[in-house]
Amino acid sequence: MINENNIYLKVTAILVLIISLLYLKFNKKSSFAYMTLFLIFYVYMINVFKLTLLPIPIDPRAIAAMKGETVQFFYNLNYIPFRAFDKNMLLNIILLVPYGFFIRYLTRKGNILIHAVFWGLFFEAAQTLISLATNFNYRTIDIDDAIANFLGVLLGYAIHLIFSVISYKVLNKISNKNSFLEHIFQVSKLILRK
Numbered sequence: 001m002i003n004e005n006n007i008y009l010k011v012t013a014i015l016v017l018i019i020s021l022l023y024l025k026f027n028k029k030s031s032f033a034y035m036t037l038f039l040i041f042y043v044y045m046i047n048v049f050k051l052t053l054l055p056i057p058i059d060p061r062a063i064a065a066m067k068g069e070t071v072q073f074f075y076n077l078n079y080i081p082f083r084a085f086d087k088n089m090l091l092n093i094i095l096l097v098p099y100g101f102f103i104r105y106l107t108r109k110g111n112i113l114i115h116a117v118f119w120g121l122f123f124e125a126a127q128t129l130i131s132l133a134t135n136f137n138y139r140t141i142d143i144d145d146a147i148a149n150f151l152g153v154l155l156g157y158a159i160h161l162i163f164s165v166i167s168y169k170v171l172n173k174i175s176n177k178n179s180f181l182e183h184i185f186q187v188s189k190l191i192l193r194k
Helices: 007-026 032-053 060-067 087-106 112-134 143-171 179-192
Strands: none
Touching: 007 032, 032 087, 032 112, 032 179, 087 112, 087 143, 087 179, 112 143, 143 179
């Protein structure tokens, strides 16, 4: 099984992080503030992947053992939206709020609705593809999760917009800003088109 304790997965994640930070530092000439925000965002996304996709069953014996404990593949699909607003849906919304909040600090490209739709569908599609590839439904595939992910990104972006208004007003009065405050101020200024 590929799980969060897999040493190869951890080494790969660390190598990707190091290469990304080196690329940002030397090719993009990114500031320390940007690189720190990138690092925080990277750790956040690794944990989102860990919560939504891991462990991935790859050992045929483990899959065979788990198949005996579960029901048929299509039985665990929920394709009826808003069947129930429960704790799980709320947690899925909360899961992607940080994405919606932080994404504009890292990139100004792309429409936020495209980000929301992409991430809203990505995890459910990935779970479906993994289930089809292993011929085993290791996760419940639920349209409500995709909707909740979408709403989480939008809620995070709404919080980001409110934060941008407040931070612009506060930081506009400060003349000597450190690199973090300057980065937040410049993004807020851009978002508000000032």
